[in-house]
Amino acid sequence: MLRTNVPDELLGRGIEPPLRARGFSLSLDVAEPWGGGTIEGRVEAREGSHNSDPVTVTAQCRSNWLDLPPQLVGQKPFWRIGTYWDLRMRMLPIWIEQEIWLDRLELGDLSEANWLHFQLTLPPELPRAFEGTFIAFRWRVSASRRRRIGRDTASVPLILLEPRDQPIVRVEQSPLGQWRLLEWRAGAERDASGGQCSVAYEARRPEDMPLPGETPQQELVRRTSR
Numbered sequence: 001m002l003r004t005n006v007p008d009e010l011l012g013r014g015i016e017p018p019l020r021a022r023g024f025s026l027s028l029d030v031a032e033p034w035g036g037g038t039i040e041g042r043v044e045a046r047e048g049s050h051n052s053d054p055v056t057v058t059a060q061c062r063s064n065w066l067d068l069p070p071q072l073v074g075q076k077p078f079w080r081i082g083t084y085w086d087l088r089m090r091m092l093p094i095w096i097e098q099e100i101w102l103d104r105l106e107l108g109d110l111s112e113a114n115w116l117h118f119q120l121t122l123p124p125e126l127p128r129a130f131e132g133t134f135i136a137f138r139w140r141v142s143a144s145r146r147r148r149i150g151r152d153t154a155s156v157p158l159i160l161l162e163p164r165d166q167p168i169v170r171v172e173q174s175p176l177g178q179w180r181l182l183e184w185r186a187g188a189e190r191d192a193s194g195g196q197c198s199v200a201y202e203a204r205r206p207e208d209m210p211l212p213g214e215t216p217q218q219e220l221v222r223r224t225s226r
Helices: 083-090 216-224
Strands: 024-031 038-045 055-066 095-108 115-121 135-146 151-160 166-174 177-185 192-194 197-202
Touching: 024 135, 024 151, 038 055, 038 135, 055 115, 055 197, 095 115, 095 135, 135 166, 135 197
Parallel strands: none
Antiparallel strands: 024 038, 038 115, 055 095, 055 135, 135 151, 166 177, 166 197, 192 197
């Protein structure tokens, strides 16, 4: 499932919420935030807007990593499931970002058209949208144009929420270090890298597998209650 707002379970992770422009709206018809995917949509004029400045559409992908206190870096070779929530109880999370890729399209103006179409094909080497424990790959689409003072901008994040139903070890690498986590994986998630971050997947050891019939939520409760 693709979301263009920030769901409750991802609040507090530094994801910029959607922005609404005064003179136009941004609509997406196709949004595939991964290498080789397509982003297609429209910029539509709002009633009463007469601005003739050209509209620019921007798509971008960034790598993000959680900034950890120095005393936590490298202290644990294996982080258990739910570690991120333990960290949230102890500090305000700060996310650092690095631009991986950006593309712009000049669409023209909306003074004589009700809407303008755009389409972008994404380079195949780019990572899939991903929200992990210590790293993330985040996509965003924006449309903007000049106004008398500043710019009028509409933008939305592209967030994938997919059922993670395969128990695995997820290896997250950031500029601060590497973490191995007992986690679950969605069927479409793959090893990926971008900027200074990467994610990879390994099989769990038999002793680290969930109990028969156990869901990710039940495993989380069992392991964090120890």
